[in-house]
């Protein structure tokens with residue numbers, strides 16, 4: 001039985017989505033059906049298709065009481081919207097259904113676990129959000145909230161942990177048929193930690209242990225954990241709030257963190273070995289992963305950042321704000337996280353143009369190399385091995401007034417994304433840098449452009465920089481710039497809807 005709140009949301013989204021024209025949306029990135037979208041939720045494969053739910057406020061292009069939007073796909077690139085799955089309509093989630101995850105139960109039903117939010121008046125005045133974990137069960141279309149909700153609340157927290165910061169469960173089923181989930185939490189030291197819970201039936205949950213503790217190393221509160229094995233290692237993803245920069249590895253504000261280590265299944269002990277950012281660009285947060293039926297670990301994140309989105313949003317007036325990143329196949333190589341665009345993207349390629357051994361200094365453009373929905377592979381070499389070039393840049397979404405660029409300075413080993421000329425009228429973050437060492441300036445770049453974004457994959461996925469760009473679609477030029485002598489190979493395809 002759906003509630004009045006959910007019925008209204010479903011009616012509203014169906015009526016309003018018609019106002020958004022296909023060409024006002026990204027072509028192959030999932031965007032909100034209407035209104036606002038943030039984190040991916042419940043990313044899963046269920047009954048022959050991929051399901052993506054998302055943090056959703058249908059009624060405006062800003063954040064509001066969270067619903068769960070819902071879309072399904074066969075290839076993770078073409079999405080079909082389904083009616084909103086959850087609305088904040090119960091006494092334990094009246095102020096929001098926050099992020100969470102999905103799993104198929106042995107009886108074939110799909111279970112959603114999410115954070116219920118309730119604003120409570122405080123004895124000292126004002127209100128605060130109490131966060132608990134809740135469950136809804138359904139058939140891939142309609143979901144019924146569990147009568148035993150919430151299934152985890154402040155009684156299930158370790159001593160000193162905050163009931164106001166307890167959110168974003170991620171579930172999995174162990175080989176022995178029992179369930180585990182990890183949840184983000186804030187311990188007494190004010191930073192973040194990831195809690196581990198166990199269950200026999202996925203409805204009754206028990207606190208096990210603190211799986212990982214931030215101890216104020218990487219930002220404060222840790223949001224949106226994901227925990228999975230990958231290439232013989234164990235990976236913990238989380239999105240920390242209130243980060244401080246550490247060189248070019250981590251930046252101020254909301255960031256992403258990948259901890260690579262080992263996991264002892266017996267004692268359920270995670271041992272950290274390495275840490276790195278997940279994405280080095282401007283707009284990427286709260287990713288979730290799934291294992292595809294053919295065994296690939298695929299990640300999708302929210303292609304936005306809390307620190308810039310509210311300003312950026314004001315530029316858009318077409319009824320939606322918020323899109324997901326490209327699905328990325330992830331792996332571990334040399335102790336680092338590697339990401340590649342989902343291979344299905346190659347099916348969207350058409351009209352190939354390629355150039356080999358283009359030697360240049362200064363600015364050039366190449367016939368047929370342009371467009372805003374583009375897959376472009378670049379191999380950059382020094383034009384003169386004795387005198388390695390100073391700077392290489394590829395500029396796109398370009399016309400007389402606008403451009404966004406990815407540039408590389410081999411002598412400093414710095415790769416930079418810069419969208420300050422993308423049409424943004426706000427004083428928000430427009431640039432970000434990361435380190436990419438190279439041998440004499442040899443690097444590979446693969447750029448995926450959709451109408452409102454760029455994702456730059458460096459050296460076959462060693463690092464990725466992601467940024468949204470809301471530049472007018474008529475700015476579709478691409479050009480190359482070199483200080484010193486560069487030699488390059490360029491292959492470019494258009495990407496279809």
Ligand code: FRU
Pocket residue numbers: 038039055066098099115167168223224285286
């Ligand atoms: C992360 C986040 C989550 C929370 C959700 C609310 O972006 O803050 O921690 O569940 O967004 O929309």
